[in-house]
Amino acid sequence: MKKSTSLSNILQLVIPPERMKPILEELGYIDVARKFTVYDLFLFLSEAAFQQWRGYRDGEQQMAHYGQRAVDHSTLSKKAKQVPFALFKRLLAIMIELCNRKTKRSLGIPKELLVVDSTQVTVGMGRLPWAPIRGQKSGIKLHVSIIADRGELHRVTETTGNEHDLNSCAELIDPTRILVADRSYGKHKFFDAYDMQIERQYFVIRLRDNTTFHNPVPRIRKKPFTGSIEQDLTCQLGKNKALSERRFRVVILRDPKGNPVILATNLHWHSPEKIAEIYRKRWQIEVFFRWIKQQLNVPRLFGTTPNAVYGQIYTALLVYVLLKYLFDQGNAAVHNTAKLTFAEFDLLFSLQSLPLEWRVFLSCNLNFPNIG
Structure with a gap:
C-alpha cells in the first residue's frame, strides 16, 4: 500500500x-x-x-x-x-x-477508574419500528465503559432504547479497575455481588436521593470535612427486600447548585474528599458522548x-x-x-x-x- x-x-x-x-x-x-x-x-x-x-x-x-x-x-x-x-x-x-495494548499492565491499588454509562440515539417511530421507546419515538442505546483520564474506549454493547442500563452493566465492568457510575447503576443487590465475587469489583456509584440508610454509623474522623463533604458513614442500603446484605460506605456532599450527591462505595481506605474526586471523573464519559455525536455522525442514522x-x-x-x-x-x-x-x-x-x-x-x- x-x-x-x-x-x-x-x-x-x-x-x-x-x-x-x-x-x-x-x-x-x-x-x-x-x-x-x-x-x-x-x-x-x-x-x-x-x-x-x-x-x-x-x-x-x-x-x-x-x-x-x-x-x-x-x-x-x-x-x-x-x-x-x-x-x-x-x-x-x-x-x-490493538490501540490499548501499549498501556496494558498488571494493575494494583490504586486502580484506574472505569466510567460506565449509556447514551441514547432517538428518531421517529417510522424510522426504527423494531426499537420503540415511547409515544412516537424509537431509538437505540449504546452502553459504554471508558478508562478515565486516558479517554480510551474499553467496552461497548448495544440495546434498544427502552432497555435498562443495569441489564448491560455486566458486559462493561472490569474488576481490575474501579467502577464509577451514576444513579442508573445504583442497585443494592449489585453492590453485594460486586463485594462478594472472588476478585472484588470496587466501585463509586451515586445513589438516589431517597435511598434508605439502615443502621448508619459515622466513620471516625479527626479533622473537619473540607470542600462540599457533609457526611461519611457506613450502613446497609435500602429496606425490606431491597436491603443490602453487606454494609457499605456512604459519602454525602453537595454539588455546586447545593443539591445532595450521595455516593456509595466499598473503598474504605480513601478519604471522603478522594471519593468525591473519583466520582467527579464521571463527567469524562459525558464529554466522550458529546464528541462522538458531534464529530462522528452518530445521531445521523x-x-x-x-x-x-x-x-x-x-x-x-x-x-x-x-x-x-x-x-x-x-x-x-x-x-x-x-x-x-x-x-x-x-x-x-x-x-x-x-x-x-x-x-x-x-x-x-x-x-x-x-x-x-
Whole structure:
C-alpha cells in the first residue's frame, strides 16, 4: 500500500481485508459481491463517520474523492442491511485491543477508574419500528465503559432504547479497575455481588436521593470535612427486600447548585474528599458522548435495520479509537511546538491540513503490533 495519511489508507494498514475474512466465515456470511465488497462497506462507513457525510446519497457523491470504489446509494443501503453488525462489533474489539495494548499492565491499588454509562440515539417511530421507546419515538442505546483520564474506549454493547442500563452493566465492568457510575447503576443487590465475587469489583456509584440508610454509623474522623463533604458513614442500603446484605460506605456532599450527591462505595481506605474526586471523573464519559455525536455522525442514522444502524455506529466508534491512538502517538512524538489538542488534530486531519511534522509521523513512523 502506498504510504498516505488518509484515514482509509491507515485503516487498510491496521485492519487489512484478510483480517476480516475469518470473522465473516465464523459469522456464516458469504460475500459474493465483486463490485462492492464487505470491506468496501467498512471503508465507506469509516470515512462517512470521519467526514460527517449526511447519508448514503451524500456518500455516493463523495466516496470517489476519498479513493473509494464508487457505487450508487441503493447498493450502499442494500449492503448495509445484509452484513451482520456483529462483524463491525468484532472489528471494534480488535481495534480497542490493538490501540490499548501499549498501556496494558498488571494493575494494583490504586486502580484506574472505569466510567460506565449509556447514551441514547432517538428518531421517529417510522424510522426504527423494531426499537420503540415511547409515544412516537424509537431509538437505540449504546452502553459504554471508558478508562478515565486516558479517554480510551474499553467496552461497548448495544440495546434498544427502552432497555435498562443495569441489564448491560455486566458486559462493561472490569474488576481490575474501579467502577464509577451514576444513579442508573445504583442497585443494592449489585453492590453485594460486586463485594462478594472472588476478585472484588470496587466501585463509586451515586445513589438516589431517597435511598434508605439502615443502621448508619459515622466513620471516625479527626479533622473537619473540607470542600462540599457533609457526611461519611457506613450502613446497609435500602429496606425490606431491597436491603443490602453487606454494609457499605456512604459519602454525602453537595454539588455546586447545593443539591445532595450521595455516593456509595466499598473503598474504605480513601478519604471522603478522594471519593468525591473519583466520582467527579464521571463527567469524562459525558464529554466522550458529546464528541462522538458531534464529530462522528452518530445521531445521523443512514439505515433503518439493526444491521445498518449498529454497523454504522460500531464503525464510528472504531474510528474514534483509531483517531485517539494516532493523536496520542503523534503528540508524544512531535516537537512541543507542533503539539495539538484532540479537537485540532481531528479537524486538521479531516481537512488533510496537518502540520508537516505530523504528516511525516503518520506516513513513516506508525507502529501497530499484530494481534492474534
